[in-house]
Amino acid sequence: EAGLGHGPRYDVIAAWMVLEHLHDPVAALQRLARWIKPGGWLALSVPNASAWERAVFKDAWYALQGPTHLFHYTPRTLAAVLGQGGWRVKRLFHQRIVSNLFYSASYALADRRPHSRLARHLAALPEAGEKFNFAMYPFALPLSALGQKGRMTVRARKQ
DSSP: OTTSOSSOOEEEEEEETOGGGOSOHHHHHHHHHHHEEEEEEEEEEEEBTTSHHHHHHGGGOGGGOTTTOOOOBOHHHHHHHHHHTTEEEEEEEEOOOOHHHHHHHHHHHHHHSTTOHHHHHHHHGGGGOHHHHHHHHHHHHHHHHTTOSSEEEEEEEEO
């Protein structure tokens, strides 16, 4: 907090794929709540541990990423942690990208066949960029609507 002055300074704080890496996410969220101006927003994104990808791929689930992911969140547990940190969820939505799915599939295949060319190709597909994501949009949209995407984003306000 050094150098931030004594009062709130920010209208918006964004934390994309950060919260799952923190040793004390509640303390971090409390600190962010002190930094936000009245009426300000917190926008954050984390992997969705309740997505079907986790159930299907188990220890090959791309977002598992141990030991760097210290915590995994479902919509319910994320709301609870945000509440403990001084925030109230205003909107939660599931991102409409499928890259995690292809990475998970490549991990699962590589576990079974370590030198699989197909596993390397699956992992490379999301790197194709926007064209890949647009092509996968018809598949991602219903999964997102059902809350079954591998990443979720929250907009929250200070309680």
